[in-house]
Amino acid sequence: MEYLLTSDQMKLLDNNTIDKIGIASSVLMEKAALSVVSAIDEECANAKNILVVSGIGNNGGDGIAIGRILHLQGRQVRIVVIGDRQHSSPETKKQIEIAEKYNIKIYNTFDKNEYNVIVDSVFGIGLTRSVEGQYKKAIHFINQAKGFKIAVDIPSGISADTGKIMGCAVKADLTVAIAYKKLGHVFYPGAQYCNRIKVADIGVYGADEICFNFSYNKKDLDKLPQRLNDSNKGTFGKALIIAGSNNMSGAAYLASLAAYKMGCGLVRIFTPLENREILQTLIPEAVLTTYDTKQFSHKSLEDAIAWADVINIGPGLGMSDIAKQILETVLKKHKCPLVIDADGINLLAKYEQLLTKNQKNIIITPHMKEMSRLSKRNINDIKNNLIENATEMAKKYKLICVLKDSRTIVADYNKKVYINQSGNNGMAKAGSGDVLSGIITGLLAQKMKPFESAALGVYIHGVSGDEASNLNGCYSTLARDIAMNITRALH
Ligand SMILES: NC(=O)C1=CN([C@@H]2O[C@H](COP(=O)(O)OP(=O)(O)OC[C@H]3O[C@@H](n4cnc5c(N)ncnc54)[C@H](O)[C@@H]3O)[C@@H](O)[C@H]2O)[C@@H](O)CC1
Ligand SMILES: Nc1ncnc2c1ncn2[C@@H]1O[C@H](COP(=O)(O)OP(=O)(O)O)[C@@H](O)[C@H]1O
Ligand SMILES: [K+]
Known part of the structure; x- marks a missing residue:
């Protein structure tokens, strides 16, 4: 550190x-x-x-x-x-x-x-x-x-x-x-x-x-959650990933893959029916709960929320009315830590009443555009004042804000600010953010505290991206390479 x-x-x-x-x-x-x-x-x-x-x-x-x-x-x-x-x-x-x-x-x-x-x-x-x-x-x-x-x-x-x-x-x-x-x-x-x-x-x-501003390096990997020998998949947490929409299955795959690679015990993907076959083929290790967008069952969503030790909502979720209803229910019913990414954030920006000032255990992971929608500020202002903007958002809603950029900031409502130095331009490609939300989810599943999970998760994401770019070159690194290289980042 x-x-x-x-x-x-x-x-x-x-x-x-x-x-x-x-x-x-x-x-x-x-x-x-x-x-x-x-x-x-x-x-x-x-x-x-x-x-x-x-x-x-x-x-x-x-x-x-x-x-x-x-x-x-x-x-x-x-x-x-x-x-x-x-x-x-x-x-x-x-x-x-x-x-x-x-x-x-x-x-x-x-x-x-x-x-x-x-x-x-x-x-x-x-x-x-x-x-x-x-x-x-x-x-x-x-x-x-x-x-x-x-x-x-x-x-x-x-x-x-x-x-x-x-x-x-x-x-x-x-x-x-x-x-x-x-x-x-x-x-x-x-x-x-x-x-x-x-x-x-x-x-x-x-x-x-x-x-209060700090950064991590390789030595900080000793902060990783301990892996008990006397354990089973329940020990390392159950993650519910509410992701994907019709024609958008990749984000759910990447977030789930990253959560597993980060050490999570069990991943359940909550996604529309249309994604069942592709996700089961891509990631057979995940359990699926699918929903019919024409006949949405709140009961299965509520059961899944009650089951989870951590919830990640948003990657590829879309902006439909059902997506909004799902987010609303999650925000009302969740008792476990919650990661809100991508369309989850876009929905918060569109329906401002969803995010109240008494949120607990919430991590949001906006990139510049999502932050601009959420804070109603222009991107230049945000980019010129990363720490101030992330901290202001964190304080306003008492949550943890992961403001993603080439230097990602993690701010909480108690002054602490993590500034990330790992990662490279090979990560500037679609799907990288889904991997990050999966990594943070994986750490939360293993009972790491939210701020720590966000900061260490961002660091590990960057190191995985560095490993991926070392192997594939910056031009040819794909988001899935970042997820696969979590392995090398941790060892
Ligand atoms: N005893 C100490 O306080 C130590 C200081 N150290 C060195 O001292 C440096 C800081 O010294 P200073 O505080 O004197 O600052 P600097 O040496 O960085 O420069 C300050 C001087 O430049 C002028 N200045 C500022 N912007 C200007 C501009 N755009 N055009 C023209 N002039 C300009 C200021 O009026 C002032 O005279 C550190 O960066 C470090 O290298 C180190 O030696 C360690 C110990
Ligand atoms: N030039 C870069 N240097 C370091 N990290 C980067 C760079 N470009 C992108 N990243 C990282 O990649 C991720 C991109 O996330 P995001 O834009 O949400 O992707 P997507 O929405 O396509 O999944 C962020 O974590 C960001 O910090
Ligand atoms: K100098």
């Missing part, structure tokens, strides 16, 4: 370390600089010619310290400071003085030499406005130059809070994030500009006390 900080949170932790713990700012800067030097040694051990491009804030101070250390190691280094040195931060002034005492010249112009490595330390988390003038020129110079580009903390020009480009930004080959990753390292386009990221431990800690 890793925390993803805002720039204010990072500054607070830096200041706490300096003021309350008593580690001097120059010590932190030296550690940050040494971490970047180690990264240069690991990545480009033979780099002889190095250009450091610094600003006048503390990110620039890091850069000057890096330049000094590399120079003292005997490498050819040119340090260029952009901006008026008279206005440098106190730390950066000190770094200039130290460098000059070692007879290291500090320049304010570029030369025509070619460099093996370019260190970008123009702006870090202190960037507050659009990049213009000499700073813009410097960033363009870095981007067009040859050589391996290492960004100190975050590529200059990327907002540490949003990942947005503030006018222009350095395209790094490697980013050394100081102390913690920030939101801007993870959200696009920032994530793409960072390229690979290494996190440098400089002795600044405490994110667990102030930060």
Whole structure:
């Protein structure tokens, strides 16, 4: 698990370390600089010619310290400071003085030499406005130059809070994030500009006390529900998947397959009669309860709801009047956790009265368009403010909102926000979302708590997609490959 900080949170932790713990700012800067030097040694051990491009804030101070250390190691280094040195931060002034005492010249112009490595330390988390003038020129110079580009903390020009480009930004080959990753390292386009990221431990800690945004990695798979040896299919939960409509059986198949692959004990698909044969052929492990759309029996629906340990409603369900009645009944009668996906969400958007403010144990999994229908906001607004929109929805209805995008957000009504970093563009294909809803359902069936199921489910879905794309390539990955590769994701 890793925390993803805002720039204010990072500054607070830096200041706490300096003021309350008593580690001097120059010590932190030296550690940050040494971490970047180690990264240069690991990545480009033979780099002889190095250009450091610094600003006048503390990110620039890091850069000057890096330049000094590399120079003292005997490498050819040119340090260029952009901006008026008279206005440098106190730390950066000190770094200039130290460098000059070692007879290291500090320049304010570029030369025509070619460099093996370019260190970008123009702006870090202190960037507050659009990049213009000499700073813009410097960033363009870095981007067009040859050589391996290492960004100190975050590529200059990327907002540490949003990942947005503030006018222009350095395209790094490697980013050394100081102390913690920030939101801007993870959200696009920032994530793409960072390229690979290494996190440098400089002795600044405490994110667990102030930060509610987090992400998972492979180690978090140890959160998976335990599998008892003394068990039977009932132990691992009964999932009711209310999915599919006439001519739409694939979504029910994918969600059910994913729930089983995730470890669920028994899956029952509730679907129209027309889907019986195809689903029994595609997934014989599932039990089917079918309904006649012309003569709908509420009794069999209510029996199925009472039977279930978890319900997933919506994939391929359609928007018919019967679909609406089914959702209404499920919302009224369910006592177990409920995942609402796809047309389930579209129905909630169309019939606003269905979703009351006292929902319990509900996870909704909208993609951008579904979220736009549900929240009546435009997609750009949602995409530009993923965390805020997901959190607002979660708070409004006291539910868990899985807002799906290339960086999916899971928000609950208690401030916690999971931000997903697994997955790839091979997953941008019809049916991927059905697989996700099945994975979350499978975890809920094994009695995992709703927020945990949603966050870990999103993570596992992405890793399964990564495994699938590694095998099939991004172009040719299908949703069913994601479901089949849950196997590899978990082992
Ligand atoms: N002692 C500390 O607080 C530590 C700070 N560290 C480094 O310090 C960085 C943060 O330093 P700062 O807070 O000084 O911030 P930055 O160095 O990121 O830049 C802030 C400076 O840039 C100016 N600025 C902001 N946007 C601008 C724009 N668009 N055009 C022109 N000027 C602009 C600000 O007015 C300020 O002078 C971190 O990213 C990290 O690299 C690390 O050395 C670790 C310890
Ligand atoms: N470029 C991408 N990077 C990572 N994950 C992606 C990408 N594109 C799509 N996904 C994931 O794939 C899923 C797509 O879901 P959705 O749009 O609901 O598909 P469908 O409705 O066709 O089943 C989401 O979980 C989303 O996060
Ligand atoms: K930088």
